[in-house]
Amino acid sequence: MxxxxxxxxxxxxxxxxxxxxxxxxxxxxxxxxxxxxxxxxxxxxxxxxxxxxxxxxxxxxxxxxxxxxxxxxxxxxxxxxxxxxxxxxxxxxxxxxxxxxxxxxxxxxxxxxxxxxxxxxxxxxxxxxxxxxxxxxxxxxxxxxxxxxxxxxxxxxxxxxxxxxxxxxxxxxxxxxxxxxxxxxxxxxxxxxxxxxxxxxxxxxxxxxxxxxxxxxxxxxxxxxxVEIIDFILEELSQPRSTEELSQGIFHRYKINQTPSQYYLTWATLSAYLAYLNNRGDIEIKFYDNQLKWEVKDS
CATH class of the missing domain: 3.60.15.10 (Ribonuclease Z/Hydroxyacylglutathione hydrolase-like)
Structure with a gap:
């Protein structure tokens, strides 16, 4: 360098x-x-x-x-x-x-x-x-x-x-x-x-x-x-989605070049957003046929 x-x-x-x-x-x-x-x-x-x-x-x-x-x-x-x-x-x-x-x-x-x-x-x-x-x-x-x-x-x-x-x-x-x-x-x-x-x-x-x-x-x-990413995630979670499904949506929306390293960096960042929104009370976890999914919390 x-x-x-x-x-x-x-x-x-x-x-x-x-x-x-x-x-x-x-x-x-x-x-x-x-x-x-x-x-x-x-x-x-x-x-x-x-x-x-x-x-x-x-x-x-x-x-x-x-x-x-x-x-x-x-x-x-x-x-x-x-x-x-x-x-x-x-x-x-x-x-x-x-x-x-x-x-x-x-x-x-x-x-x-x-x-x-x-x-x-x-x-x-x-x-x-x-x-x-x-x-x-x-x-x-x-x-x-x-x-x-x-x-x-x-x-x-x-x-x-x-x-x-x-x-x-x-x-x-x-x-x-x-x-x-x-x-x-x-x-x-x-x-x-x-x-x-x-x-x-x-x-x-x-x-x-x-x-x-x-x-x-x-x-x-x-x-x-x-803020725009938060809005996108909340929109996606108007219906139940797994972290994997959300991750796929992130890759598509932001045209991220997918490599093994980039996959896990994106996953970690998405997890930070999910933790923030969950701690704020905006989203919650539910299980569907033993699969963990996130969704917007009922008001």
Whole structure:
């Protein structure tokens, strides 16, 4: 994966690529990364690019535990003995990456789910993030809790006011290409998007998208996408349907290219919507000839 180091403002930078990676130069030749990309090769490239700038990575903050965000952790930590910071749930997965394909499959996963896109190499989380600020040798980063895309997802704000938002929201291009984006917590996602509508920062950099100064319309588009999916599911459940039947409808409606990995990612996201609607009291489970089906709850 090719990366280009771009200056944002002050001591805040980004490695631009398929997955954007944040970098903050803390002085004295030390820097902090926000996420590390998808694999060892990307991690090596980052190390080498920073050597040219006479910078060494001594710390990594992971926004969440998905493999495309932590894939460079292992090689960077192995070579530089750096600290890794993450929230409690995400940290457990970073240290035990088999959990990601495990929760997608709900059991010991088949080998086709144990690929670099869904299962990174293990790395050691040296500090669990619990507060709203993280102090790394005198440099304070604001930590913003943004559950939704993953359960314990965070965004990181540099001292320059650059908000590295991870996968808390997606670009318009990504939403148009992937109309059924991955979520683990729909209620959390809606609250996180509402939060992002209410706050103002000078710069926003998502992991999948471009640097922007104003994301209000983009956040509204992300929220509208979720609401439209909710409406579609409720319409489908005007008659009893199994999760498998609903999944088939999702694949057709959103023209999703079906692969084994994509099937289970779609299933997991659909499950998040079903849990949200069930917890909200909109839908219920009934059994028909020993088959579990969902349907809109009688008012």
């Amino acid at each position: 090719a990366y280009k180091l771009s200056h944002i403002t002050g001591n805040s930078y980004a490695f631009e690529g398929a997955v954007n990676i944040g970098m903050y130069h803390r002085g004295n030749g030390k820097c902090t990364l926000i996420d590390t990309g998808i694999d060892d090769d990307g991690g090596k490239r980052i190390i080498n690019l920073l050597k040219v700038e006479k910078l060494e990575i001594d710390s990594i903050i992971n926004t969440h535990s998905h493999a495309d965000h932590i894939g460079g952790n292992s090689i960077i930590q192995k070579r530089l003995n750096c600290d890794i910071y993450a929230t409690k749930i995400e940290g457990a997965i970073i240290e035990n990456p088999i959990i990601e394909p495990l929760y997608l499959f709900s059991s010991t996963p088949p080998n086709f789910l144990k690929n670099k896109f869904l299962m990174a190499k293990s790395s050691k989380v040296t500090k669990i993030i619990e507060e709203d600020f993280l102090d790394i040798e005198g440099t304070k980063f604001e930590i913003v809790h943004l559950p939704g895309h993953s359960l314990d997802h965070i965004g990181v704000v540099s001292p320059d006011g650059v908000f590295y938002t991870g996968d808390a929201y997606l670009s318009k291009d990504i939403l148009e290409k992937h109309g059924f984006p991955f979520y683990q917590d729909i209620g959390g996602a809606l609250k996180s998007l509402d939060y992002l509508l209410d706050v103002k920062y000078p710069f926003y950099l998502p992991s999948h998208g471009i640097l922007e100064n104003n994301i209000e319309e983009l956040i509204k588009t992300n929220k509208r996408t979720i």
